Amino acid sequence: MTDPYRPRRSVLYVPAANDKALAKIATLACDAVIIDLEDGILPADKAAARDKLAGILATRPKRRCEMLVRINPLASEWGADDLLAASKAEADGILLPKIGTPRDILEAGDLLDDNFAPDSVKLWAMIETPKALLNIGAIAELGRDPASRLACFVAGTNDLAKATGTLVTPDRRYLMPWLMQLVLAARAGGLHVIDGVANDFRDLDAFARECAEGAAMGFDGKSVIHPNQIEPANRAFSPSPEAITAARTITDAFARPENVGKGVIAMDGRMVERLHLSEAEKLLAKAAIIGA
Template sequence: MNGERPLRSVLYVPGIRERALEKIRELDVDALIIDLEDSIAPEMKPQARENACRAVSAGGYGFRQVAIRVNSRGTRWFEDDLAAVAAAGPDIVVLSKVEAPDDIGEAHRLLRSAGAAPGLQLWAMIETPLGLLDLSEIVREGRKQPDNRLAGLVLGTNDIAKDTGVLAGDDRAAMVPWLLNAVLVARAHGLSVFDGVYNAFTDMDGFVRECAQGRQLGFDGKTLIHPSQIALANRLFAPADEDVAEALTIVEAFALPENADKGVITLGGKMVERLHAMSAKRLIAIDAAIKARGSFA
């Protein structure tokens, strides 16, 4: 997972929109995905790539994690996208429509040959039936790479619904098994994982319900299609005060001399393992990072 960096809100921005690429430097959003794929018409893709790479190279995004989403493997833009993005140096490359383990392997090989910086991460978008079916193997392939860059999974719920024919409904009940499996795979391998977008950006009540569900399912944050969704996502995916208080209690208990060598302790009438202390430290660090940043809205 992404250490101490909060990733509650992840906003998509079309790479073709130069004014938007400037405006997003002012938004109180945790991460940005500059898109070269779905939102860009084929004839405009080279221009979108140029815009995105120029904006990222110019910098000025402050605390925000900056990603560029490239076109999928097998398209005529894939290799050129990866080469240009490697040179521009965002924090993250988002791979579209990852369906097979070798999609991850090929991305690693191309970034290696392009001389990508060691810290450049990969997020894999899982948005097709094959991607869902082979998710564990896809992640394992990333972990096999000597320069393992794979750091996150992004659910493309719109495409999943379209390609499977599943009618998600307001509660996404039919999709929940797939969403939970993605969270499970991510946690098993130490990756961040992000819920899909909510399309009706003027329906704030519906957005709140879906964020609450995503939080319950274990997602780190929500991908967004409109700036009006940022503040709610930031609030709903932030650590709750009571959870931070409990985390502090756990960390302090394991720090006591009498518990230094213990793997399990009793706290408040419950058994608490040392792994809970590790999770608690991360929660405390994320909460501290959010509070130290303040509001940039």
């Protein structure tokens, strides 16, 4: 996970053409908003939607909330203009769809560099094609190079299922190997990683189960398509009270004078190592940042 921790528990997609939804952003508790220029916009409306970016981002919420833009693929007729407009409007990040190789990330970064985009503009990558999954290790390695700007992966489960013919079941059993591969690659590259969308936004019980599953798999947050999904996502990807209590118990134990120099201590009949202390400290820092 990148350091310092930045909450990305709930990442809400809002089409740039949906004025009603855009007006509600400031009232929502999501950690990040992705203004969508791609799937959520008809081809005839894409240029007009792009022209709205500056106004949308100029009125961003004052509270902590990342504002990103999902552009059209760079190879499309809209992609390059989308990228430069998002950068000029000072988006916190730009989500690249339909990537397949590291070159797709590097080309976007080069275009930003050539147009003097500030280093604060980060790149997120949609992992939604078979080619991207086959190249996921090499793509993730870019996360180790700050010059690449790559900060986060987003699982594009709908597109993956469509491209492969995979049946999407309630337990996502056929997608699971790819999702775990995505988490593993993200961690190897020091990247955040966001789980894919749940299409039935009315079934909040099923959504909560999917969030809990994603958190258990190691994802940092969940893609959200409706405001009602924000609270369950925030809850699932926040440390639980029980986890916070357990973490404090570990840090308190290692802080005792008799344990300061020890690499391993016994607690409640089990061995606890310094790696567990490091995990506990990270969890408590995360809880402090999000106010858990």
